[in-house]
Amino acid sequence: MELSGAEIVVQALIDEGVEYVFGYPGGAVLHIYDAIFKQDRVRHILVRHEQGAAHAADGYARATGRCGVCLVTSGPGATNAVTGIATAYMDSIPLVVLSGQVPTPVIGSDAFQEVDTVGITRPCVKHNFLVQDVHKLAETIRKAFHIATSGRPGPVLVDIPKDTTDPNLKVPYQYPRDITIRSYHPASKGHPGQIKKAVAAMLAAKRPVLYTGGGVILDDASDLLTQLVHATGFPITSTLMGLGAYPMTDHRFIGMLGMHGTYEANMAMHETDCLVAIGARFDDRVTGKIEHFCPHAEIIHVDVDPSSIAKNVRVDIPIVGPVASVLDDMLRLLDESGCDPQREALTEWWEKIEKWRELKCMSYDRAGAKIKPQLAVETLYKVTGGDLYLTSDVGQHQMFAAQFYPFDRPRRWINSGGLGTMGFGLPAAMGVQLAFPQAQVACVSGEASILMCIQELATCRQYELPIKIVLLNNGYMGMVRQWQEFFYESRYSHSYVDALPDFVKLTESFGHVGMRVEKPGDLEGAMEEAFGMKDRLVFLDVVVDPTENVYPMIMAGKGHHEMHLSPERELA
Numbered sequence: 001m002e003l004s005g006a007e008i009v010v011q012a013l014i015d016e017g018v019e020y021v022f023g024y025p026g027g028a029v030l031h032i033y034d035a036i037f038k039q040d041r042v043r044h045i046l047v048r049h050e051q052g053a054a055h056a057a058d059g060y061a062r063a064t065g066r067c068g069v070c071l072v073t074s075g076p077g078a079t080n081a082v083t084g085i086a087t088a089y090m091d092s093i094p095l096v097v098l099s100g101q102v103p104t105p106v107i108g109s110d111a112f113q114e115v116d117t118v119g120i121t122r123p124c125v126k127h128n129f130l131v132q133d134v135h136k137l138a139e140t141i142r143k144a145f146h147i148a149t150s151g152r153p154g155p156v157l158v159d160i161p162k163d164t165t166d167p168n169l170k171v172p173y174q175y176p177r178d179i180t181i182r183s184y185h186p187a188s189k190g191h192p193g194q195i196k197k198a199v200a201a202m203l204a205a206k207r208p209v210l211y212t213g214g215g216v217i218l219d220d221a222s223d224l225l226t227q228l229v230h231a232t233g234f235p236i237t238s239t240l241m242g243l244g245a246y247p248m249t250d251h252r253f254i255g256m257l258g259m260h261g262t263y264e265a266n267m268a269m270h271e272t273d274c275l276v277a278i279g280a281r282f283d284d285r286v287t288g289k290i291e292h293f294c295p296h297a298e299i300i301h302v303d304v305d306p307s308s309i310a311k312n313v314r315v316d317i318p319i320v321g322p323v324a325s326v327l328d329d330m331l332r333l334l335d336e337s338g339c340d341p342q343r344e345a346l347t348e349w350w351e352k353i354e355k356w357r358e359l360k361c362m363s364y365d366r367a368g369a370k371i372k373p374q375l376a377v378e379t380l381y382k383v384t385g386g387d388l389y390l391t392s393d394v395g396q397h398q399m400f401a402a403q404f405y406p407f408d409r410p411r412r413w414i415n416s417g418g419l420g421t422m423g424f425g426l427p428a429a430m431g432v433q434l435a436f437p438q439a440q441v442a443c444v445s446g447e448a449s450i451l452m453c454i455q456e457l458a459t460c461r462q463y464e465l466p467i468k469i470v471l472l473n474n475g476y477m478g479m480v481r482q483w484q485e486f487f488y489e490s491r492y493s494h495s496y497v498d499a500l501p502d503f504v505k506l507t508e509s510f511g512h513v514g515m516r517v518e519k520p521g522d523l524e525g526a527m528e529e530a531f532g533m534k535d536r537l538v539f540l541d542v543v544v545d546p547t548e549n550v551y552p553m554i555m556a557g558k559g560h561h562e563m564h565l566s567p568e569r570e571l572a
Contacts, residue, residue, distance in 0.1 A: 003173040005134040005165035006031035009098065012141040013042050015175040018069050020045055020060060020434055021098075022053040026073025027113065028100025031165035043353045045434065048455040052427035054084020055453070058093050059428030062414045064387055064435045065220060067094040067149050074100045075113030078159075079120065083421060086124035090418025091241060092218060094148040095155035096141070097125075102431050103163040104132050117159045126154030134164045138175050146179045151186025152305040153218055153441040187304055190321030190329060196316045198276070198300045199333045205274030205298075206345035208234045211257065214241030214417070215303060215323050217280020222246065222410045225328035231334055232341050235353055237265040239280050241417040244407030249386075254353060255362075258286040259554045260399045263361035264353050266552070266560035269294055271352075277301045279323045282312040283418065292559025302326045333398060361552050361565055362403055370545040371520050373397065373472045377404040380442065381468055381526040389414065389432045389441045393425040393449030396478030399550045400446045423452030426469065430456060435466045440531065442468040448477045448497050457510040460537050468530050469539045471503060474546040504559065507539035516541040 003011060009032050013021065020043045025033045036044050047053045047067045050072045057068030066090075072081045088095045100113040127147050129140050137160070144156040184354040202208060210232075216225050223243045229236050229252055235568040237257040246253055255262030257269055269275070281287070282301075287293045293313055296332050300322060301308075301315040309318045319326055364374050377400050378400050380388075390405060391414040392398040398415055407413045414432060416424040433441040450471060460467060472478075480495040502516030513536050517526045523542065530538040552565040 001173045003168040004031070004035070004167045004170055005160070006139050006167060008134070008137045008171075008173055009141065009160065009165065010035045010042060011173060012138050012175055012216075013069065014039075015205065016067070016145050018042050018067075021069045021071050022047055022056040022431065023071030024050050024053060024073070024077060026100060027078050028074035028077075028162045029071060029100060029160075030565040031162065031167055032071065032098070032100070034167070044071075044429070045459065047427065047459050049453065050080035052430075052453050052456045052459065053083050054081045054097065055087065055421075055424050055427035056431040057095055058084060058088045059391060059431030060167050060435050061088075061093050061095060062428070062442045063072060065411065067096055067145055069096050069098070071098045072100070073113070074117070074231070077113075077114050078117040079115060082121060082124065085121060085157065087416050087419045087421045087424060089124045089126070091214060091416065092153050093155065094153035096144045096153055097149050097157040098134060098547055099157060099159050101130070101159045101161040105163070107161065117157065121157050124155075125157050126445065128159065129285050130158040130159045131164055132161060134169060134171050137164060138173060139179075142176050142179050143181060144214050146181070147184065152308075187306070187321045188325070190302065190326040192329065194312045194317060194319045195326060195329045196333060198319060199330055199337065201274055201298055201300060201317060202234075202276060202416050203337065203339050203341055206342050207272050207349045208232070208274040208341070209268050209272040209274040210234050210236040210347070211238075211269070211275055211277045211280055212236060212242045212245055213239040213280025216242055217314050217410045219279065219304070219323040220280070220410075221324040221327055224324055224331065224491040227331055228327055231331060233346055234341070235350070236241070237261070237268065239417070240285055240402055240415070242280065243413045244410045245362050247408040248406035249408055254357070256402055257560075259288070260403065260550050260552065263359050263552055263563060264356035264563065266554070266563055267356050268353055272297045275299045276318060278327070279303060281308045287313060288554050289557050292561070293355065300452075319540070336506065343553070346561075350530055359565075363549075363568065364475040365568055368545070369519070371517070371523060371542060373400045373474070373544040373548055374404050375402050375520060376470065376472055376523060376542050376544060377444070379523050379527055380444070381405045383524065383531055384440055384442070387440060388412065389429075389436065389439055391415065391425045391429040391432060391441070391443045393443075393445040394420045394422050395446050395449060396474075396482065396548075396550050397446045397449075397472040422449040425449065426453050426467070427456050429467045430459060430463075430465055433467050434463070440468070442470055446471065446478055447471060447473045447500055447503075454506070457507065457512060457537070461511045464535070465537060466535050467537050469537070471539065471541050472544050473503070474543055474544050474548070475500070476546055479550070485549070486555070503539060503541040512537040512539060514539045514541065516543070518543045532536075542564060
């Protein structure tokens with residue numbers, strides 16, 4: 001079979017089993033778009049901005065566990081996608097980004113719509129390629145998918161000059177199934193000696209804590225994690241990215257940890273004598289001040305990426321390997337040992353955790369005529385019964401969603417953790433809804449975040465995506481305002497969002513349903529009505545109390561034991 005470079009790109013995607021390509025056409029990729037037009041096995045989704053293409057592919061990947069794919073043109077097409085690529089990179093999400101490039105003979109001449117895409121993206125991709133020979137195109141795309149989805153996942157960019165996709169140049173096509181990359185050999189198993197040491201330390205611990213992150217979800221290891229919790233009886237906490245890996249409604253889950261984590265989770269982290277970190281990277285929002293982090297703990301760290309281990313904190317027992325494989329080995333060793341954890345000490349440890357729980361650190365003042373953002377999220381959970389794919393943007397609404405919507409299954413909580421990208425929520429929800437057409441999909445956002453990719457409402461209309469948008473509208477860039485209140489003597493410099501559109505009318509202008517809710521008593525009925533419209537996108541503009549802050553909060557430079565609680569809790 002002889003194909004042109006453009007046909008090779010499309011056939012390679014077919015051979016990879018790709019369902020959707022999220023993209024936006026331009027001169028450098030027109031040959032590829034013509035090849036897409038001539039087939040019907042890979043569906044192209046036309047976004048309205050390349051950032052939206054990357055985020056939609058990202059949302060698809062997070063929800064399905066498969067590799068997301070986006071296609072952009074050269075120059076501004078590629079640079080517009082960089083924010084989405086960096087978002088995926090920070091959260092280890094598998095993407096293949098196909099970018100057009102000017103023809104090979106004029107690369108480096110400042111040709112029209114030319115940028116050094118490989119150079120620009122190098123810091124925010126797992127790897128990237130510039131393909132200058134059409135004979136190498138199929139092999140390069142195969143390598144891209146292999147690198148993106150193996151080891152620690154991440155985005156891989158393939159930059160394709162226009163002349164390599166010339167429809168008049170045909171070459172033999174054979175898609176390589178087995179691929180070998182000389183310098184790339186991610187770990188496939190953890191070291192048995194290290195795993196044995198870790199299990200021994202866990203059995204000897206008196207105040208153990210399991211600390212889990214997004215790596216558990218990425219490696220589809222949630223069932224194994226649940227077995228480990230049941231086998232040991234250990235308390236378990238999670239990062240923002242790991243929520244849902246273990247059922248959040250289960251009693252053994254002590255809440256999210258870190259800057260806006262629960263009192264009991266953070267105090268347990270501070271006093272633990274054995275911390276078992278699984279698929280987490282000890283980022284600054286989790287650790288607080290490093291000098292104060294887990295001062296009494298022997299630390300076990302399981303991660304597929306060796307560069308993550310001991311990067312931020314000292315680790316006593318490092319285990320490099322895929323989370324699922326290591327957990328499977330741990331469970332087998334626990335079973336073979338015939339030993340139980342320190343049951344008496346563990347009972348005392350749980351009693352201490354229950355005392356911290358009694359503080360009810362997430363309680364808030366429900367009085368008043370204004371809708372509390374926490375109530376809006378709790379109502380969302382009640383109306384959807386927890387059966388929801390929930391995306392978010394970044395800020396206070398993101399933290400309220402993480403705190404008050406308990407996820408019992410993995411891949412249901414879709415948010416930008418590491419990069420904190422405003423504008424992520426709506427296009428990510430598009431990717432999720434396309435992956436699961438019959439599922440309930442909602443985006444929790446703020447009025448500042450939603451405006452960053454609001455144009456994707458047109459994409460939702462074109463492809464009839466019945467997403468529900470729950471806007472927690474407080475008139476501010478909420479988290480910026482909160483920090484200005486705490487650290488800048490309430491000097492709200494440019495954090496008030498003036499000249500807001502009428503979101504109901506704006507939504508209706510795109511052909512969707514808009515609703516505005518201003519009273520607590522109207523909230524549940526409005527949400528039930530919105531989710532009752534199974535085939536329509538509904539935008540719920542929920543006007544919430546602008547003074548509400550996210551608590552608990554660990555201030556910069558403080559340890560886990562130095563949390564600020566809500567004023568009501570502090571007084572109590």
